[in-house]
Amino acid sequence: MSAPTRQLQVLDTENDGTLLKVAFASSDREVVDQHFGSSRSFAIYGVNIDQVQLLSVVEFGDLEQDGNEDKLNSKLELLEGCIAVYCRACGASAVRQLLSAGIQPVKVSEDSHIDKLIEALQGELREGPSAWLAKAIHRTQGTDIKRFDAMAAEEWDE
16 A cells, blocks of 8 residues: 655635545646546646635655555545546546546546646536536535525424
8 A cells, every 4th residue: 555655735714615626647746647547746726716726735655556445545535625626537446446436537648737627627617517527526525404404494384
């Protein structure tokens, strides 16, 4: 198992929970250039329609390309709470594990810049999310609980 060797966590007391967490498999935090299973680092951003914020950067040590799927466990734990991970490629087993964890793998072409991918995601949020994105939003933000409080406060005639 390969635990992260370095991790930068950005603390933000002002985040009200409206940011969707999105991970990018990137060696330089500018371009998505790594396969999910062998990725040596991830940049995780919080994104909504109007805001983008770097939340964390995680680096792993050297990873062996032995086909051992146990190496995915630490990555899946790291990505907990993310709605998607953008990568150059992702094996079938990793895709299944990501989807069962509620994380959408997104395969991108060579030289895909993170800032452009984030802009496209924000555009999709503005124009109306695709099916997977709508599910992810519902999963992370849930139903508005205050709506039920307002209903309970109303007078009911039986």
